[in-house]
Amino acid sequence: MIAKFLALAIFLVMFFFIVTEKFERHYVTLACGACMLVFVFGVCMRSPQAIFDTLNFHSIFTAEFWHAGAEATESSGGINWSTIIFIAGMMIMVEGMGKAGFFRWLCLKLAKLVDYKPVRIFVVFMLMAAFLSMFIDSITVILFLAAVTVELCQLLKCNPIPMILSEVFCANLGGSATMCGDPPNIIIGTSLHYAFSDFLTNTGLIAGISLIAVVIYFYICFHKQFAVKTGESTQPVHYPDPKEAITDPKLFGLSIGIFAIAVVLLITHANTGLTVAFIGMFVAVLTLIVHHAEITDLLKKVDYKTLLFFIGLFIVVGGLEQTGVLVLIADGISAICGSNAKLMVAVILWISAFASAFVDNIPFAATMIPVVQTLSQLQGVPLPTLAWTLSMGTDIGGSATPIGASANVVGISVASREGYPIGWGKYCKYCAPATIMVVAISMVCIYIRYF
Amino acid sequence: MSDSQVIITIGREYGSGGHAIAEELSKRLGLKFYDHNILDEVALEKGVDPETLRRYDEKPHKLFLSRSVKGHHSSAEVNVAYMQFDYLKKKAAQGESFIVVGRCAEGIFEGHPGLISIFILGNKEEKCKRVMELYHLSEQEALEKMRRHDEYRKRYHNNFCEDKWGDSRTYDLCINSSLKGLEVTTDVLEAYIRTRMDSGNKQ
Numbered sequence: 313m314i315a316k317f318l319a320l321a322i323f324l325v326m327f328f329f330i331v332t333e334k335f336e337r338h339y340v341t342l343a344c345g346a347c348m349l350v351f352v353f354g355v356c357m358r359s360p361q362a363i364f365d366t367l368n369f370h371s372i373f374t375a376e377f378w379h380a381g382a383e384a385t386e387s388s389g390g391i392n393w394s395t396i397i398f399i400a401g402m403m404i405m406v407e408g409m410g411k412a413g414f415f416r417w418l419c420l421k422l423a424k425l426v427d428y429k430p431v432r433i434f435v436v437f438m439l440m441a442a443f444l445s446m447f448i449d450s451i452t453v454i455l456f457l458a459a460v461t462v463e464l465c466q467l468l469k470c471n472p473i474p475m476i477l478s479e480v481f482c483a484n485l486g487g488s489a490t491m492c493g494d495p496p497n498i499i500i501g502t503s504l505h506y507a508f509s510d511f512l513t514n515t516g517l518i519a520g521i522s523l524i525a526v527v528i529y530f531y532i533c534f535h536k537q538f539a540v541k542t543g544e545s546t547q548p549v550h551y552p553d554p555k556e557a558i559t560d561p562k563l564f565g566l567s568i569g570i571f572a573i574a575v576v577l578l579i580t581h582a583n584t585g586l587t588v589a590f591i592g593m594f595v596a597v598l599t600l601i602v603h604h605a606e607i608t609d610l611l612k613k614v615d616y617k618t619l620l621f622f623i624g625l626f627i628v629v630g631g632l633e634q635t636g637v638l639v640l641i642a643d644g645i646s647a648i649c650g651s652n653a654k655l656m657v658a659v660i661l662w663i664s665a666f667a668s669a670f671v672d673n674i675p676f677a678a679t680m681i682p683v684v685q686t687l688s689q690l691q692g693v694p695l696p697t698l699a700w701t702l703s704m705g706t707d708i709g710g711s712a713t714p715i716g717a718s719a720n721v722v723g724i725s726v727a728s729r730e731g732y733p734i735g736w737g738k739y740c741k742y743c744a745p746a747t748i749m750v751v752a753i754s755m756v757c758i759y760i761r762y763f
Numbered sequence: 764m765s766d767s768q769v770i771i772t773i774g775r776e777y778g779s780g781g782h783a784i785a786e787e788l789s790k791r792l793g794l795k796f797y798d799h800n801i802l803d804e805v806a807l808e809k810g811v812d813p814e815t816l817r818r819y820d821e822k823p824h825k826l827f828l829s830r831s832v833k834g835h836h837s838s839a840e841v842n843v844a845y846m847q848f849d850y851l852k853k854k855a856a857q858g859e860s861f862i863v864v865g866r867c868a869e870g871i872f873e874g875h876p877g878l879i880s881i882f883i884l885g886n887k888e889e890k891c892k893r894v895m896e897l898y899h900l901s902e903q904e905a906l907e908k909m910r911r912h913d914e915y916r917k918r919y920h921n922n923f924c925e926d927k928w929g930d931s932r933t934y935d936l937c938i939n940s941s942l943k944g945l946e947v948t949t950d951v952l953e954a955y956i957r958t959r960m961d962s963g964n965k966q
Contacts, residue, residue, distance in 0.1 A: 721835050732811065
């Protein structure tokens, strides 16, 4: 019992310090993880096995870690090294693409293709944000996209805020469509051994339907702001040339090639058996070979803080799991919903969405995975249904507020630093209703398809 | 930076007359003066409305309603602050000498050889009287306004700087403007600054 209380206390302290940002979040999760190992597993439980299971180093040295066989089983305990290696690999690949000028080139090329018409750019950039975020982390997508959006809007003499808000929303939505689009999905996928295609045919389908609704919604909200005023010239003096964005044509071509390989490997990994850890490592090695002259620079750009944050987080969640705290949460949800699976889906979906609107969705999703596993076992509700529900709730909920998802923060920051501050009121006025709409669409889709 | 470059930062309590003293010093010393007018310059550069930016000027961000990700911040207050810091740093890098009021300037330029940091405080009664006269407020309203603004300034400053707002160890010189009035305080500060400038601003 003491171990349960202590584990819960450590978890709550971790959450408090993550939210208050008093210290950098990787210090918080690592310190809390160390406390979990020493005090909960060591002092209270006296269980070296629990420490061994939670650190989970042994998993890296198994063949299944790199090439999944049919015997792979569902497990979520301890540090999820697959997630960490995959994210690290994708970080290196994305850094290589950024260095070659890929993202800026793509934004400018698309703007040129739609003849620099504001409404067309508005729609095309939403679709591009959604598509790129299916494979690349939404922070990187928004970082480049928002910067180009502001630049183009200044030339086109229109307000960039509507475009940035809709791009941020669509990036979060696109991230929900695939296993590698959003960290909660990577954790859900690697923990429960779902394939890229599993996400694409389940959350991907819901995200696709929602994207149509979202584009229409934002078009209705903002199209008047992009209307061409009579007598006003829409031809600025000079638009940036997409070709100027390419820093090195050879590296540019190779970076696109590596990205294409990553996409193909991810789409086919259920058939090839290659795990996401392998794919992450593979594309990282390819990128480092291609950018061999800048290996040190590329490795320095890896966001080690985020990786350390994940490691500490997994230890803390592992502590909750080992001490049985998460079973208590599952019991609580069971008590409310009983065997009513539809109610259970609604509770998980809306609670996940609401929580993710205000707190980091990564610790929330990591905590909820063992909970939905237990719920599935207790009530006989198919685990995939609950997993897709959790995925949509955590991925979409974050769009509701300025602090709900990392992409929101980056988009707001880029706009604000260019003189277009976005406060809570302005953000929530447009994005909160869109979030409610997409969560409702998700619920209807889940009900129709799985019940 | 040239040897003669000087960056004078003036922190102040609300109602102490610090802003007026800083403005007068800039005239006497012939230095460029920066306060919220930085936002006018920034807005002009970026082609945006300065009023929109002013709403977030020198205000603390809301702790539980903001978040940072990889050096990016969701708070408009923080982003507007960084725009001003960047502007001041750019001016300093260009070798410009200036006086700046507030904006965590002594923290931004900590270690800069041309830095002279000053904090102007005042007695509660004198500050209250000044605020009542300036804004035509009752005593109660003036006291509330002073309390609110000082609280904002403290939280804003301490969010960006390691050293604490109003702590004498943060500044080269702290002076109470209520004791001898704004005119004499300005004279004293002018003399102090000239002494520092004449000696090559050696610390």
